[in-house]
Amino acid sequence: MWKWLHPYAEPQRAYQLAGKFIPWLSILATLMLLTGTIWGMVFSPTDYQQGDSYRIIFVHVPAASMSMSAYIGMAIAAFIGLVWQIKLADWMAASIAPVGAVITFIALVTGSTWGKPMWGTWWVWDARLTSELVLLFLYLGVISLYASFEDKVLAARAAGILAIVGVINIPIIKYSVDWWNSLHQGSIKMTGKTAMPPDMLVPLVINILGFGVMIAALSLVRFRAEILARNGMRPWVRELAQAEGVK
Amino acid sequence: MTAQSNPPLLSASHLTCIREERVLFDDLSFEINGGDIVQIEGPNGAGKTSLLRILAGLSRPYGGEVLFQEDPIVRCRDEFNEALLYLGHLAGVKSELTAEENLNFNLRISGYAQFDPREILARVNLTGFEDALAGHLSAGQHRRTALARLWHTDCKIWILDEPFTAIDKKGVAELEELFIAHANNGGCVILTTHQDMGIISDDRLRKIRLDYRFI
Amino acid sequence: MQAQFQSVADFFHMGGYAFYVWLSYGIAYGSLGILIGFCITRKSRVLKEIAAKVQREERLAQHRSNKQ
């Protein structure tokens, strides 16, 4: 497989390939998010317990579930970069981190604004919100470690190790927070296991997938910029810079 | 140089070093055999220390690889480390420990069980200072505490970054003689220095030149 | 499938939860917008930096060749 991948492991090829994917992914993400959000906001039935406040679910749950997936994706990229010493994978990991952090932030804020009408307070130490908060710290750790190194080759390796350590810890942290929550809080849960009518579930799933595609598209956009930034000494980047950069 | 049947002790293959988006050297290849004394020369900032650190396996090159007897050093790290003696700018001498304790530790961590520290310290003119804390020694004595391990080693590859710093003329001469003896024994010495060497003649010394690159 | 709201005003009212719903959607899509903006402009910022560096190096090379 590595032989087949090798031509794509060249920065220039990866740059071009990413450029071909980005428009399709962006269109797909926009379509999915539009469909899911409009369906959820306008056509999904009102929840008999929570009224219309539950409509926050269509942005909160996708952000929450994708924030975790993005971290795992970042850790996988970092692992590939560390073990097989593929710099492109390092750059990919570095590109995912800020996107994932913003998604986590969105999950936190929407969770909190959903909590206010439900529980009457802006913050509850609910298991999911607490885990999201810790996840945000993990993201910020990776980002600031990457930013702290002058030499970005080293920065990527250091941040990669941290991302892998973090991904091993995530299940443990999640388990411990769940246990702690059951000990102290009783039974506050954001979404019960009650069956959701398809008119709620389908737009939710569409939005979850839409968030995933959007994260991929944004990461690829950053990835392309990262390739350029790290290859500033290569002739093809210099030509590109002189053609586009001086304006 | 006569053609040798043995594989080169250490070889650099297409090394590229990039520091903070600046190319220090690109596609650098050379071979170092037993018996070589190699000086890396070049102006400040040309990447001499970076090259030595890459050769020692402390830094990973941006591209290319370093081979120890034709095996990449990342794949035979333990064997390579056993054959390597590296002394950097920083001596690795603890100022809270005495000269003798420092030498003891340095040799034991390199794996040597049997040695007489006082005799080795006498070789570098530190007799009488064995029990002095390294923090109280002069710069030259401090440096000699670090260099002392050169007198008790079976490593083939010596990589020395500025070994003569703070060493007096007599000490430099002794070190040069030691290098020649080591090379004659089939070892190799790779070093950087800004000082002129008196004993190692120019035809004995191999030079690898690095230039400051602007792009 | 039919719209759950009688009128546009009803839709914006969100059954009395307008503030929370629109606040969370506002923050979510607002921060997404900022993120998208930064991601897209990053490429041109990087290219500008590289172009500036290239020019700096050209000046340096010229300076050196003048001296020789």
Added chain:
Amino acid sequence: MNRGISYTQAFFTLLQRDLKIAVRHRGDIFNPLLFFIIVVTLFPLGIGSEAKILSRVAPGIIWVAALLASMLSLERLFKADFVDGSLEQMLLSPQPLQLLVLSKVLAHWLLTGVPLIIVAPLLAVLLHMDSNAYPALIETLLLGTPVLSLLGAIGVALTVGLRKGGVLLSLLILPLYIPVLIFATGAIEFAATKQPYDGQLAIIAALLVGSLVLAPFAIGASLRVSTN
């Protein structure tokens, strides 16, 4: 090529050296301990001296203070060796790096973790901790503080080459400390109410085993990056 030093001997050579240096440099042992004591004594001043409240929050206070003290003292774990070049020599030693790293972490734990465990019961008295909870306090500290040292060492290894690593370090490692904090304080609370707390202890023990096995690799890899 055998030069006559076994892995065990190399391990103890390094351990002995670190302990010797620490004894000649006593501040490194006492400062984190003093920090631990002072932080704990600040809490009654901040939240009032009512015995009921204090005994309720005592496990949390002692553990959070232990977390912070461990993190502060860790900052110096590799710094001195990095600055004087001994770290490079360690990386180039023919001994396995994981072994050497483990030895350094053990030395650090002996110097800062053990004193912490010794004074913890005294602080528990100050905070009116329930007397049933004392064994649990000692047990969780015994099992938990080595985990803190091991996990923290990863963060320290990553930041040792950076000039302003201190604040960054807390961001990197405190989130990783959360499970230890949760299960340790949980165990103490269970003990105070005379419930069995073996489960929590078992989990902390599992965390200890896991970090003993995995952390040395992460620390070694991080050190190779930092000294690059």
